[in-house]
Amino acid sequence: MKFFSLLLFLSISGTAFGQFDFMDNGDQLGPYPVLDSVENKQEVEQMLYLQKVRTGADCAEAQVQATANLATLFGGKNGVLSDNEIAKVKKKLTMVTIKTGTEIYFSKSEFKRPRPYLTHPEIKPCVDLESSTAYPSGHSALARVYARMLSVIYPERSLQFFERADKAAFNRVLGGVHYPSDIVAGKKLGDVLADGYLSDSGLREELERLGR
Template sequence: MKVPFMRKLIASILLVSFVACSASVQAREENPFITSKEIDLVKLLPPPPANDSPQTKAELSEILALQAARTPAMVARSQADATEDIWRFADVMGVKFKRDQLPLFAQFFQRVVDSEGAVVDTYKDIWKRPRPFIYSELVKPVVKLSRSGAYPSGHATAGTLMGIVLSNMVPEKRAEIMARAAEYANNRIIGGVHYRSDIETGRITGTVIAARLQTRDDFNTAFDAAKKELRGVLELGPDPADSM
């Protein structure tokens, strides 16, 4: 009578072990080009405005004004932009801009996005600026909530960083790409999860990370391969600037 029970118990243990192992295999290990050890944001950025400062109150008023004016289309756009990846630029890049056609490009930009988190998350924990919806119950967010520090905005950092790198690959679309990066960042205010100063310092941080990455050989090697693949898929031909 005990044998079937033992068999079931062993089978259950094996199943749990298999699921746990599968989950660990599926979990993606981050592989940034650069980390907070190489960029000191405390020396680069001012501290965030104090909670009771006139600046924070003015920024809160902006959030509430946008909250009152936001349309369903604005809400949907801000929710879609809550995803941190390069494919949010597809509406600028065109129908051929797809992950399955750009494996090298996709791998490269995942490392770019990983670099944002590896730099910014450390300083969010240092400054610990409360999110607007934590500071004021009048703020009604429409995007996924985060309890991490608000300053600087990781999304604004990532959007700016991605925009700069992508526009360096396709300078023909630089204006449109950077406009999309600005919208991507601003949607964090519309979504109710960031103040204006979080966004502005995120743009500064993204610009600094982009500049620092361009000094690294590993980044430049991967950039060149990803750029070649992208321009080939988009049928743009060689970048004229490469021959100058």
């Protein structure tokens, strides 16, 4: 994930972030499978299988989402959101996006799991490489948060939002830049964050009004 949100975090005053309490995500997410463990070897086998069967079209689809945002995750050809809906929703979710990106950054900094292609050279990514660490998957976390928020705005499309978020997460494994356990942790982080955001009745009401 391109951590544009960290730059935004550094450029926004502390007052703007005073409303947020940042989490200790280590206990929330738990440890990842250590190198050379049975679990890690199984993950590598899964990735190598996907590497063998993926197509150029699969990689092209995954590459579109190399930078994660509302448009790349939920818009575009055959997207769940129209361009007009993305423009309408994007501003309302600005602070949610920044907070989520910052939590992802802190979590990755805490775990420091190397990307799979760095420790397993037989894994050959077919999407842009990342300078950040692997665990948890930022794309998966952000996509999950967006799916939860969008499901409040447009509840009739909830299933489509979650399907799209799950596909975006899977594409990170298929593309060779994340282990499966990174994806699981990313979804878990996204749900924890979304639960916190949606516990704010004011925000939930604003999102509901947005879809009317």
